[in-house]
Each structure stands twice: as C-alpha cells, then as structure tokens.
Amino acid sequence: MTGTGGSLRFLGAADTVTGSRFLVERAGRRVLVDCGLFQGFKVLRARNRAPFPIDPSSIDAVILTHAHLDHSGYLPALVRDGFDGPIFASEGTAELCGILLPDSAHLLEEEARAAARGGWSRHEHPRPLYDTHDVERAMHLMDPVAFHEPQRIGDEFEFSLIRAGHILGAAGVALRLGDRVVRFTGDLGRPDDPLMPPPEELGTCDILVTESTYGDHSHGLADPQVVLGEIVRRVAAAGGVVLIPAFAVGRTETILLHLSRLRAAGDIPDIPIFVNSPMAVSVVDVYRRHAAEHRIDQAELDRMYDLATMIRSVDDSKLLNLRGGPMIIISASGMLTGGRVLHHLVAYGPDPKNAIVLTGFQAGGTRGAALLAGADTLRIFGKDVAVRAEVHHLHTMSAHADARQTIDWMRTGSRPSMVYVTHGEPAAADALRLRIERELHWAARVPEQGEKVTI
Known part of the structure; x- marks a missing residue:
C-alpha cells in the first residue's frame, strides 16, 4: 500500500463511554472499528434506534476490539440493515460474542414482551432492537484472526490485533492506511489486573484513538x-x-x-x-x-x-x-x-x-x-x-486502566501527530486530554459525535 491515509469519523463513544463505533474510509472502502450499543441515559439509548449514519451495506468490514456490548452489541442490527462483510475479531472475542449477542437479543425480546404485557412502553406494539435471527446472521460473518497476524482488507487497509488485557480476547487495533497507522486502544486493561496480563506496548503510530473511561480518576491503593x-x-x-x-x-x-x-x-x-x-x-x-x-x-x-x-x-x-x-x-x-x-x-x-x-x-x-x-x-x-x-x-x-496507568502506557510508544480522546464521560475525556498535553507534550483533543477528520 502506498500513498497517504483517508478519514476517520466518530460515530460513537465521542461524548460518552458507550457506543464505540469508528468509521475509517480510504479510496472508496470503509472499515468500521467496533459496533457497540449506546447505554445509559435515554437520550443515548435512543441513538440505537436511529438509522445508522451511513448505509450499512457500504461498509466493507468490521473489526472488533472485544466482546463487551458497548463495543459489539449493535452488530446484529447492522447486519439486519444490510451489512454482509467479514467481522474480524480475536478467537476469544468471537467465542464470547457467540454468548453475549444471543443473550442480548433474548433480553431485548423479553423486555419488549414484558413492556407489552405491563403496558409501560409508550409504543403500542413494543419491538426489540434486534432478535435472535439477526444475531445468527451476524455470527455467520464472524472471522476469527490471530493476534499480531497482519490481515488485508482489499488494497486499501491492513490491520493487526494487539493484546489489550481488560478481558479475554480484548485487543487494540493497529490499522494501516497507506503510510499512516491509526492505533485504537479499545478498552485498555490494567498492568496490575489480578486475572488478565497487562496490555502490550503502544509502539509506533501516527494517530492514536484512546479510551478515557477513568481519565479523571485514580483507582487508588485500596485492595x-x-x-x-x-x-x-x-x-x-x-x-x-x-x-x-x-x-x-x-x-x-x-x-x-x-x-x-x-x-x-x-x-x-x-x-x-x-x-x-x-x-x-x-x-x-x-x-x-x-x-x-x-x-x-x-x-x-x-x-x-x-x-x-x-x-x-x-x-x-x-x-x-x-x-x-x-x-x-x-x-x-x-x-x-x-x-x-x-x-x-x-x-x-x-x-x-x-x-x-x-x-x-x-x-x-x-x-x-x-x-x-x-x-x-x-x-x-x-x-x-x-x-x-x-x-x-x-x-x-475495574478492568480499565486509570488515568495514570493510561499515561504510563502511552509512554511505551512514540509521539503520534494527534491523540483523539474517546470512550469517556465529558469530564473524564477532557481531564485525560489535559494530562496528555501537559505530561507527554502530545497534541490531543476530544472529538465530537459524528465528527470527521483527515488522517
């Protein structure tokens, strides 16, 4: 692959912790990194019911960082609405999605039935966001890949999965567009997690998209x-x-x-x-x-x-x-x-x-x-x-790195041209942005929901 990069659009996790969805485009091809559910406030949950910002059938591939529903839970709806490309994930993530997504559909169906029986929905005929049939179709598209094994998506993209700690199968994504590398943290694990190993080093990248769940917080010393x-x-x-x-x-x-x-x-x-x-x-x-x-x-x-x-x-x-x-x-x-x-x-x-x-x-x-x-x-x-x-x-x-641990992890890599701080509540995201600028002297900013940037 030669030439410069493309564009990055923040379709989720840009003003909140949940709904991780990052669209990368280059030369007419589209890759979606994560496809999560919005959770929490009703105004956020309503985004799950809104039409996807682009035609799902125009997306060439999805890359999952891990199986938690705020990163994977919208996949069945994306498939229902036209996506039919590969869903790349680690083996552990693929196996866990085979459990989490059917369970999510079951709960959504159960909630719709209960709302209909109890009459506590504003809709006359409440319907689930998606059903078990949609999940089955999504799981047929799952394509497990090994960590550190480069994968191609046409001539425009190449990516590798890098261990992130956090939960079984969790990965960061190094996505190459021509001579540019965009690194997505996914959910960054802790160096001192009692069960999972620490995340692998950052390495070299041009753009870093980092989570900031605990960007304004220290886990402290209490055992x-x-x-x-x-x-x-x-x-x-x-x-x-x-x-x-x-x-x-x-x-x-x-x-x-x-x-x-x-x-x-x-x-x-x-x-x-x-x-x-x-x-x-x-x-x-x-x-x-x-x-x-x-x-x-x-x-x-x-x-x-x-x-x-x-x-x-x-x-x-x-x-x-x-x-x-x-x-x-x-x-x-x-x-x-x-x-x-x-x-x-x-x-x-x-x-x-x-x-x-x-x-x-x-x-x-x-x-x-x-x-x-x-x-x-x-x-x-x-x-x-x-x-x-x-x-x-x-x-x-928590299985997330706190602010200090996130900054320490960033020190394991070279300086990117920009760090986009996502996957955090506004106060947490801005606090981490400030620490990145002051302690690492790296350029950083918090993107807006729906914003599109050149990479």
Missing part, C-alpha cells in the same frame, strides 16, 4: 479483596445477602478469584455463593479453554470456578429470592440495566441488613449510577423499589 472481605464478613454476621451486580464477562471471574482467595485464607465465612447469570455460566467454558491467556494457573482457575453454585434455570433463580441470607449472589448486569440481578434487587434491596456491591464503571443514566448518586428508590419493571441496603462501590476492581 479490593480486603474491602470485599470486610463487607462479606459484616453482612454475613447479620444474616444478610451480599448482592454483586457484575458484568458476565471478565468481572464475574475477577470477583470469584477474590472470593476464592479470601475463602482459602479463612478471611470470609463459608457461606453459599451463587453465580446467577446464564451468560456468565456459559462464559466459564470459554475462560477454561483459554487458560493460557490468564495470569493465574489452571489449578487456581479451577478453584475459582468450583467455589460457586452456577444457577441455570429460571426456577432456581426465583428460589434464590426466597432463600434469604447469609449468602452471596453474583448476577448480571453490572450496571443494573437488565437481567436477573433486577429480580434480586427487588427482593433484597429494601432490607438494610443486605449489601449491594458495585464493582465497575457505572454509566450515567443507569440504575447503578443512580445508586452511587444516593438514590433510595429505583424504577424496576415499571414500579418504584425502595433501596435501603448498604451500597458500596469497589472502583478499584
């Missing part, structure tokens, strides 16, 4: 395992329930690892632990198959998963709400946007002897963010539910 142990001991002594909303991919594994180590050290009592998320249960097999990609050995991985009872059926899920404490329930979703955790929140949220432990970023507009802001009632299934349980936030358990 999340110690804090979690203190909460479990106190709540268990009162006969309460520790409810841990957790992302089914990655976060559930980290929580189980901490609980396993606490149990082995005798730092928490031997109370029942349940994982109640069909998706999280399915993910277990994927993590076991890719044991070589973790920091921990097979023996500790087995101990971690043997610790908990995996809940599969709806009936067993309902029984947990009648069981009472002491016990620990780990259930999706991590931001309380849907899933079985909402039923547990209805059952156990009103009791002050229980605890709700939030373990990661809570996007604005989600129930998790509302709890952190001090809300004492939450709207769930069309009703207001009182929340009197303790609420804790273990932000130190």
Whole structure:
C-alpha cells in the first residue's frame, strides 16, 4: 500500500463511554472499528434506534476490539440493515460474542414482551432492537484472526490485533492506511489486573484513538479483596445477602478469584455463593479453554470456578429470592440495566441488613449510577423499589486502566501527530486530554459525535 491515509469519523463513544463505533474510509472502502450499543441515559439509548449514519451495506468490514456490548452489541442490527462483510475479531472475542449477542437479543425480546404485557412502553406494539435471527446472521460473518497476524482488507487497509488485557480476547487495533497507522486502544486493561496480563506496548503510530473511561480518576491503593472481605464478613454476621451486580464477562471471574482467595485464607465465612447469570455460566467454558491467556494457573482457575453454585434455570433463580441470607449472589448486569440481578434487587434491596456491591464503571443514566448518586428508590419493571441496603462501590476492581496507568502506557510508544480522546464521560475525556498535553507534550483533543477528520 502506498500513498497517504483517508478519514476517520466518530460515530460513537465521542461524548460518552458507550457506543464505540469508528468509521475509517480510504479510496472508496470503509472499515468500521467496533459496533457497540449506546447505554445509559435515554437520550443515548435512543441513538440505537436511529438509522445508522451511513448505509450499512457500504461498509466493507468490521473489526472488533472485544466482546463487551458497548463495543459489539449493535452488530446484529447492522447486519439486519444490510451489512454482509467479514467481522474480524480475536478467537476469544468471537467465542464470547457467540454468548453475549444471543443473550442480548433474548433480553431485548423479553423486555419488549414484558413492556407489552405491563403496558409501560409508550409504543403500542413494543419491538426489540434486534432478535435472535439477526444475531445468527451476524455470527455467520464472524472471522476469527490471530493476534499480531497482519490481515488485508482489499488494497486499501491492513490491520493487526494487539493484546489489550481488560478481558479475554480484548485487543487494540493497529490499522494501516497507506503510510499512516491509526492505533485504537479499545478498552485498555490494567498492568496490575489480578486475572488478565497487562496490555502490550503502544509502539509506533501516527494517530492514536484512546479510551478515557477513568481519565479523571485514580483507582487508588485500596485492595479490593480486603474491602470485599470486610463487607462479606459484616453482612454475613447479620444474616444478610451480599448482592454483586457484575458484568458476565471478565468481572464475574475477577470477583470469584477474590472470593476464592479470601475463602482459602479463612478471611470470609463459608457461606453459599451463587453465580446467577446464564451468560456468565456459559462464559466459564470459554475462560477454561483459554487458560493460557490468564495470569493465574489452571489449578487456581479451577478453584475459582468450583467455589460457586452456577444457577441455570429460571426456577432456581426465583428460589434464590426466597432463600434469604447469609449468602452471596453474583448476577448480571453490572450496571443494573437488565437481567436477573433486577429480580434480586427487588427482593433484597429494601432490607438494610443486605449489601449491594458495585464493582465497575457505572454509566450515567443507569440504575447503578443512580445508586452511587444516593438514590433510595429505583424504577424496576415499571414500579418504584425502595433501596435501603448498604451500597458500596469497589472502583478499584475495574478492568480499565486509570488515568495514570493510561499515561504510563502511552509512554511505551512514540509521539503520534494527534491523540483523539474517546470512550469517556465529558469530564473524564477532557481531564485525560489535559494530562496528555501537559505530561507527554502530545497534541490531543476530544472529538465530537459524528465528527470527521483527515488522517
């Protein structure tokens, strides 16, 4: 490939954390890096229902950084509306998408049916954003590729996947357009993550598109395992329930690892632990198959998963709400946007002897963010539910690099001509931009939603 680059258009994650979608164009070809759902405030979620900004059939290929829905969750809608090119992803990401996307469709379908029955939708005939048939079509387009193995998309593009830490299969993308290289961080993992290895070095690039989820934040020095142990001991002594909303991919594994180590050290009592998320249960097999990609050995991985009872059926899920404490329930979703955790929140949220432990970023507009802001009632299934349980936030358990770790990672590469700061709330994105300019003396800016730049 010869000549200069093309253009980059920010179709998502430009004024918020979610909806990761970056369109790169060159010589008539189009590549979409990530195809995520917008989550959080209603005005953001409404973007999922709006027509895609360009004709999906005009996109030649999609490259996924990882499987979380804010990076992959719009794929079925894109395929439904005409996209039929390859979807490139790491093997781990492809396998996890085979679990997350069907689950997303199921929840969307279930939510539409519940809204129709309950009459709490403004639409007379509520319809899901996409369905299981759309997911099946999208999965047929999935094309797993190896890390560091260059891939061509016509004569205009070449790309490689670079390990990003964060979750199983997560990648950064190095996309070459002629003599220009654009580097996308995806979600950048932590150097000190207990489960996943650190992200690989930045290296050389002309343009860097970085996430900024924790761009104004430090994870601090508090050990999340110690804090979690203190909460479990106190709540268990009162006969309460520790409810841990957790992302089914990655976060559930980290929580189980901490609980396993606490149990082995005798730092928490031997109370029942349940994982109640069909998706999280399915993910277990994927993590076991890719044991070589973790920091921990097979023996500790087995101990971690043997610790908990995996809940599969709806009936067993309902029984947990009648069981009472002491016990620990780990259930999706991590931001309380849907899933079985909402039923547990209805059952156990009103009791002050229980605890709700939030373990990661809570996007604005989600129930998790509302709890952190001090809300004492939450709207769930069309009703207001009182929340009197303790609420804790273990932000130190996040799988994202914080601001200092992100800056330190950038030091592993050469100076790009521009850094575009994305995938963060406005305050976080601007704070990271300022640090990049002041500490690294690199040019940086926060792009606007829909903005198009030359690269």
